[in-house]
Structure formats: structure tokens, C-alpha cells
Amino acid sequence: MGPRSTPKLRMGILVQLGGVFRLAEVKLQEGETLENALRRFKRKVQQEDIIKEVKRHSYYLKPGEKLRAKQALARKRNRKKSRREVE
16 A cells, blocks of 8 residues: 555455355445445345344244244234225
């Protein structure tokens, strides 16, 4: 790096999910503020559902528990759907 070159900045998050690594990476563009780059990075992480995947894999659900949770979500969805049809 010379005395007048601008430093390059890369932000990234690397998450291992089931043997697969997912990477969200943002490079600081010319004349871009750090706040704007951080905002872009947060948006990218949110769009790629990285946080959702990390939370989902943070603890183990037994197959029966997973099935009960799925059925509860289906009941909730059906109740909501039937309420909309009444209106």
C-alpha cells in the first residue's frame, strides 16, 4: 500500500450449516461510508436468511417435537385463513 492508496475493507460472516459454509460479504465501495456498507451488509445477511438458519440449528429438536411444531404452525395458519374468509 502506498501513502495515498485508500484502504480496502471487507465485511463478512461465515456460517457452517450441516457441512455447508454460507458467506455474506460486502466490499467497501469507493467513497462509501462505513455506515452505508454496514447497512448493506445487514440487508444482505437478512436476505440470505443466515440468522434464521443459525437460530434453527442452535438446538436439536427430536423428530416428534419437530412434527408437533409443524402441526401447530399449520393449525395457526388454518385459523388465520378461516378468519379471513369470514370477513
